Amino acid sequence: MKIIVVYKSKTGFSEQYAKWIQTALNCDIIPLNQLKTLEGYDLVIYGAGLMAGKMNGLKDFKPYIQGQKTIIYATGAISKDATEIVDKIKNDNLSQFGKDVPFYYFEAGLDYDKLGFFSKKMLKMMYNSLKKKTDKTAEEIGMMEAIAHSHNYAKESDILPLIETVKQS
Ligand SMILES: Cc1cc2nc3c(=O)[nH]c(=O)nc-3n(C[C@H](O)[C@H](O)[C@H](O)COP(=O)(O)O)c2cc1C
Structure with missing residues (x-):
């Protein structure tokens, strides 16, 4: 099975998770802004950070999917134990993909040093x-x-539950 991790990362958290997933699966990896096509891949994992509950780049990523199995992960600053918020994040972001797409939330963090003026504001x-x-x-x-x-x-x-899902695909 040919697998790729596509990510969009403003301050490095989603990229870090993408690299951990790449290492665990020994698969391809590419930032969304360099992606040309997903032709030839059987499974695509997309990961990005949250901004006010919305995943970065999800709308731009979606048109690349042409029947491949998809797994989505979001990174954020909110605790992974905030289950109500995590459920809402899943529902709001996956509405365009359908409920059957596996979704993972990874608690990451926040890096004020790497944020621009508008993000800080x-x-x-x-x-x-x-x-x-x-x-x-x-x-x-x-x-x-x-x-x-x-x-x-x-x-x-x-990342282990996500890796397990991939191995069962
Ligand atoms: C303007 C702004 C809004 C954010 N909103 C949320 C949010 O709604 N929920 C959350 O958990 N984290 C939120 N965060 C934190 C980021 O999602 C978190 O730092 C994420 O891991 C960044 O990923 P990246 O570095 O890969 O882009 C926000 C950060 C910024 C700058």
Whole structure:
């Protein structure tokens, strides 16, 4: 089975996961902006970071899929234990692919040093609007904590369920 990992990564977290997956599967890897065709591949894994709940590049990636099996992973700053948010991320992002596409959320982190002015400003706005809210839910408090500072919780072993899914395909 010919497999490729396609990724879009602004600050390196999704790229790191793509490289871990490539090593585990000994498969091809390419950033989305260099992708020309997926012809000849049986299985395509797409990964990218989240911005306000939406995966980067998903709309640009979709037209490349021509019948190949697809697996999607998103990386973000929110805790993987925030199951309600993770379910919402899955539903919102997979609506265009169908519910049967396997989806994984990998808790990664946030790197303020690599973010541009507008991204930092957007995070600050998200943080301030959450801060102002009264009666915050546990998920909202989690989101505030996740975006307050740079952190890196990316873990290679988190890819194991995805690798298992590929091996069963
Ligand atoms: C403007 C902005 C919005 C973000 N929104 C979310 C979000 O809604 N949920 C989340 O878990 N992480 C969010 N993040 C954190 C990124 O998704 C996280 O750092 C991701 O791993 C980045 O991946 P990349 O470096 O591969 O692009 C946001 C980051 C930025 C800069």
